[in-house]
Amino acid sequence: MEKLIQQIKQGKVWPFPGGIHPPGQKALSNTQAISRLPLPDKLIVPLKQHIGANGQLIVEKGQSVLKGQALTKPVANWSVPVHAPTSGVIADICQMPSAHPSALPELSIIITPDGQDTWCELNPIADPSNLTHQELIDIIHNSGIAGMGGAGFPTYIKADSRKPIEFFIVNAVECEPYITADDVLMREHADQIVKGIELMQQLLSPTLTIIGIEDNKPEAIASMKHAAQHNAKIIVQTVPTVYPSGGEKQLIQLLTDKEVPSGGIPADIGVLVQNVGTLFAIEQAVTQGKPLIERVITVTGNTIHNAGNVWALLGTEIKHLLDCQGFSPVPQQRVLMGGPMMGFTLPTVRIGVVKTTNCILAPDHNELAEPGPEQACIRCSACADACPASLLPQQLQWFAKSKEYDKLKEYNLFDCIECGACAYVCPSEIPLVQYYRVAKVEIKEQQAEQVKAERAKERFELRKERLEREQEARQNRHKRKPAAKSADEKQKVADALARVKKSDDKADSKSAVAAAIARAKAKKQTGELEPDNSEVAQERAARKEQARAYKAQKEAEKNSTTQETGDKKSAVAAAIARAKAKKAAQANNSDTADAPVDDKKAAVAAAIARAKAKKAAQADNSETADAPVDDKKAAVAAAIARAKAKKAAKQTDTAQSDELTTDDESSQVQEPSPQTADDKKKAAVAAAIARAKAKKSAKETETAQSDEVTTDDESSQAQEPAPQTADDKKKAAVAAAIARAKAKKAAKETETPQSVEVITDDESSQVQEPSSQTADDKKKAAVAAAIARAKAKKRQQEGSDKS
Amino acid sequence: MKLTMASSPHNHSHKSLNKLMLTVILACIPGLIAQLVFFGTGVLIQLILALLTVSVAEAAIMRIRKRPALTALSDGSAWLTAVLLALSIPPLAPWWIIVIGCLFAIIIVKQLYGGLGFNLFNPAMAAYVLLLISFPVQMTAWLPTADLLAKPISFTQQLSVIFNGYTTAGFSVDQLRVGIDGMTMATPLDTVKTDVAHGLTITESMQSPLFNQWLGKGWGWVNLGFLLGGLYLIKTNVINWHIPVSFIATLAICSGIGYLVAPGTEPGVVFHLFSGATMLGAFFIATDPVSAATTNRGRLVYGALIGLLIYLIRTFGGFPDAVAFSVLLLNMAVPLIDYYTQPRTYGHGMKK
Incomplete structure (x- = not known):
């Protein structure tokens, strides 16, 4: 343990297997400061922007709301509230396409801004060190903060970890090509991020805090080092640029040489990971009293004239983002939410950005070529060489095609993080990740069916037992009399x-x-x-x-x-x-x-x-x-x-x-x-x-x-x-x-x-x-x-x- | 605005099957040149015949299977098979040898098993073994290097031998194989094997004009050519290092031990590594992705076992060379090797 900390402090990293080096394309968007967009004329705020249940609606149609006012209140099951991104009137509360690969409709609050941008009453706390653990957790919870790196896990749950945390890891890797939102945030707001880190330290008291940044972000590394120099428990660790080093499990392996057990969570091995954007939001929530209503989004791609990072109010339509940055679409335009490796294409630009939206990518066909036809797998296992989880993607692919679900489970399909490295390197252009996604859904459905059948069987057996018992009881009643x-x-x-x-x-x-x-x-x-x-x-x-x-x-x-x-x-x-x-x-x-x-x-x-x-x-x-x-x-x-x-x-x-x-x-x-x-x-x-x-x-x-x-x-x-x-x-x-x-x-x-x-x-x-x-x-x-x-x-x- | 939907990842390495196959073919060139220099231009005629045959066979089968013939041809896998087979057979083998081999490789070994990616065996090697067993005379009729020939033969004469069986002057292949001293020349591997069997020592055997001190004349260069091409393949990430390294290392270790035990009858490490099809086998044949092991640990086992088999067959078996047999035997063992050499998945069976 001591030795491990010593090694970490000396700057040692433990490379994970596999990984790829796709073109970074970060220079497109990280050369200028974060700009602020003009107020849009419409905001679409989905009730659910995280992993967990919806908050409970506490506003109604026609009601005027102020900037930062809560629109929902948290109830059970990991629910996190959403807040009004600006002052205005609630035009409607209805189902709108969601910022999700499926674009399935999600109950959303549509706000027409009044242009005043009037804040509601805020509750900044000058000295958070006086706050109790629970008070701090409540602030994080009520500010609607959920993981901003992509998954959207409710931050208050993580911050309230019941398990002792040894290493608090700050994910500032941003390994996905094109995206620079975290990069520029660190350059401009390193002090606030460190403040956020210190709030997490107050909550979790980890032995060591490690900030992992890829070596392609020298400015961010410098500013973070500068901001964190007063705190001996924070280490800024430079990691080599390999995709997907920003994957939670890969980053943990990279920085601590530990592996999260399959099916477990990082807290099981005393590790907790937070994204820099989330830490910034925590700082804003505590010291400024501001709930999570905006975030930095990279708007980039060759079809964007003025690619760069913007502060976007949550709920801002993607169309507004694209238009403001100058967008000239090509035929068969793709618009991605997220990066080219793990992002998903949007069916329409009339979708509001959410807490997990870190990038809007509108590429042309030169930079991101359209996929070619799928060819035969020649078992070259370039995919296996690229897999950061040491899976055998080509074997999984054969099993997925032949729907051999038991084999898929045996070959640990569910440890696949869908990073896309395998499909990226496949010479036959087989959409491997897509096969795995489909197979995962099918297996889950099958398991749900099994559970259902199991339950029905149980019910039937219990009932049979009960009937037998009753019959026996009756027979005994009759028998006893003649016997008497x-x-x-x-x-x-x-x-x-x-x-x-x-x-x-x-x-x-x-x-x-x-x-x-x-x-x-x-x-x-x-x-x-x-x-x-x-x-x-x-x-x-x-x-x-x-x-x-x-x-x-x-x-x-x-x-x-x-x-x-x-x-x-x-x-x-x-x-x-x-x-x-x-x-x-x-x-x-x-x-x-x-x-x-x-x-x-x-x-x-x-x-x-x-x-x-x-x-x-x-x-x-x-x-x-x-x-x-x-x-x-x-x-x-x-x-x-x-x-x-x-x-x-x-x-x-x-x-x-x-x-x-x-x-x-x-x-x-x-x-x-x-x-x-x-x-x-x-x-x-x-x-x-x-x-x-x-x-x-x-x-x-x-x-x-x-x-x-x-x-x-x-x-x-x-x-x-x-x-x-x-x-x-x-x-x-x-x-x-x-x-x-x-x-x-x-x-x-x-x-x-x-x-x-x-x-x-x-x-x-x-x-x-x-x-x-x-x-x-x-x-x-x-x-x-x-x-x-x-x-x-x-x-x-x-x-x-x-x- | 109509947006195009696609599934992630949206980026690609721009590697393609076609590029992969063409790179391998390209890497054969140094070895091919060495063969041209030392064994005559016959190999070029064989190459052209092979390319034509596989193209026709592949296109015909794809037509029968109602699939686009051009796409299948353009992946280059059939051409690679043709090149490897053409490099493996004696340059002056009759034309029907290469045609039968190519037809067998494409139609039976590859397409009847389901086409690219589904064949259990390396098509070129399966065809080679078929030819070797069916037509042993033609398949072992390697000429000595050009400088040892009693009668140097021109390109047109080679063409005539391949298609008619005789040169324009009426000499058969067997007559052509007769050296200056009037003795029929065999390959170095064959010579050593026969001599040792007749009670000669290696040193005595290598007195033959076929040898250039330690190595068979010409054969060393051919192997060097393939080694060079193979290193290029590893450098360009077309093949992994595992199979060639374990292959060559095992063969080296085995022949080294053999040499230490019986220096009189064992030709030694260098001879084994630079004779016959060692380098071609190590970098171009055993690494065929479709029929080789797919896990890295598995590849080490696979390569090592091929190396071991080659040594055993060369030393104790009935054939002078054994690359094709060894590769085919290990092709059969691939599913087993793959199953038992799966890598440890992240988060499973933790190291600490």
Whole structure:
């Protein structure tokens, strides 16, 4: 470290690899003093003239502003304000082409000068050494200072470096041909620049300050040496004239033998670089109180009569600069902002100069020949010899042409500083830098896409996880209940099963009504075990029973002419049931708490009756007509119903929910199907079908709003009694309830696509539960429920399709 | 006002392919003159034949590829190939030798691989090897220097030999090669190789009138001519110093070691450096940018390996000279060399 400082003090420089020697052309513009332009009749001040966010607009159209008045105020994200370059009126605030290679429109404030050039109140500070660190930073920030060497990085950020700075480097190299703005500024304002350096020293306390100047500027070197002689910590270092020694990274290497790590910033290695123009602006801001509203610009080129440097107000149109210096354009004139190596051509001269504009170059075709046609690369690697970053430009070029982005990254494309040295020396005149720029943009786009895809994937996975978690939670909830059953209860279940079997045998010759009644009775006995909300639910159920019974009756009547004689029995039963149900419903309505038992009885009976009627109707109606054996009827019908339901579900559901639903259903349905062949199950099956149908029609009249509420209640209801079915002969009731809930759910599915998935999950978990429970019990209820659900769904789908 | 848009940089060094190629051709002149002086004007006839052939071949292929023929020709790369091949073959080789060589170099080695910049192999050397293997008699029929010839031959006689196979007086090339003493003359490299194989020492072998103390008569001058041209190329930044320097240094080191180990059978450093195609190979052949290594470190490796191969083949191989073989072999190794010799990019793998 000591040794390094010693070497630096002895004037040692460490040449970087590569570099080129294009004709300097500096004598065109550096022979005369900086002149001042007449006030233009229009100023275009873009809000954003630096790297970072816009300031916030604090003026409006029509408002009068004074010279130096802030037009925007800094907000977050490296925003830097802009100021009125002269006094006048804001003519407009609109989008104007920007001083950028793309010339994309940028929100700009257009000021019509009033010709008075009246300053606003300034706040000069005579002795800045009394200022605190933050005060100084704030002055730099509020004066709108951003790097004036070209990049436009907000100076207050750099000046407020959190990392310790060992070497403060002043970039006075100005290696780009033609440009002499820094050169003449140093000749004329060396004292102010040194003052600016000292302000930065106050902020950063570097070990050493090195001013790097190319040896083609002897006057500037002399004046800077003179101005800095009182300060032992400032060294003026003369560096050989090689392009691009003014590149930040190259200058650091040149002056300190250090390299900025790839992807890092100079502060990472204790170095900070500022351009002389920026330091002058800092001095003006602090000691004069003047914000950044003007800068030195070199106006040069063979088409300019009076090439030289001018003080230009920010926002001055380039046309004004050219006209004032005498401009006689040639055919196919190019006007460059910046120098010939890294500058960019402007699409129009109606663009305002900004904080980073150091040169306006209007060359003719002799000094800067138009590029010739691109020829084949002969791999001479003159480009590699010229590259200051030790890249392999010709390899990069092959990869860029073949869009091998991985290779480009491997060959460190992003360490290219786009200095243009490679393209300058290329004998085949390949526009290498252009290839790299395009490739960089493409790679960045590709990376952005990848990030996006990555995020989407993450979201999807999180969601999947959450759904799985929820489903698991639900399943656990269900599992816990059966598991909690005591041995005593198990015994009860066994008893109940026995009873059911017995009753089934007994009812062999009789109608299934008896069995149902028995079951209903059994249920009545255990009614006390019903959960709290069962009363409300039952009230609702009863109401629905009523509707269903009514419908069943109607259908029965309709079909009665074609019915077999045996079916009339059930029609009668249905009528009776209906009456009972009505009565029960009324009772329920008046006093639900007192009559749960009656309700249930009636409801069950009604259901059974309806079922019978329905069954008959179904048999006659269609598919099952050719099924002579009674026993098989239900099975066939069920199968058909399943198939239909599946088909319908597939057609209309979204792909995701479709899978879930279908899978669940199929697994569930397949399970009990062999058992449907069992005797005497028709009644139960038919009952479920009937209920589902009735439900569907009832549903259609309900509003979506109430539907949801109901469904929720019912599903909870359906879940609740599930464990208790085993207790006694409540199978039928439970199955019915589940079927109802399912039917409703299915209906709801088609209504709100958003909730489809969740509901489907609910269903699947729910469905699996009862089916396993009733498995030992011939699965009657489950089969019925499935069929009912399927049918209801199908209908619902059809209905929604039509609508 | 309508402004022209362009992408940076807006300045150019005014180097061009055409200038580059012409500079290399220009740098061949000292060597060419030496050949003219010592081996007769036949080389000029070969040169003209070669230039005509490559121009026709290049233009025809460009026409077939539907690209502007004139632009391709004007880059000068085909002419350079023609010059290098014409300088490499025996001056009195029959006309079809150079024509076949040029057609092969341009059509197969260069254009079938995609044209300029895409060829894997040095076109001139690939063609040379093709000719050497296909027509070994014609390709090794180098005449001794003019002063050793029993019957001096004029330009018209050389023309007649190239196109008819016989001089106007009816002598064939083999008859012309017979020296004053009635012995058929071979090249110095060939002579040494054969003599050493027959058990003679180098000193004995160099008693032959072909030699001028240490060097083959004429050959030393030809090599000096190419060295001169090569130095000019380095000075004008047309080629980098890496390949010639590592090439020559390696050959010098190897032959030096060989001489120290076996002074009786090893001809020594100077003989190796100034015989055969050493200097032509070092400055004009191995430095062909398209087929050579592209990184500076890679070029050092590339040049050194060519030098090593030349020494090995000359000393232990079946051919008297080995520039073409060595260059072609290393052309194949270029992608590998380039991959492993990439320079350290700024900011990567910091030194401190």
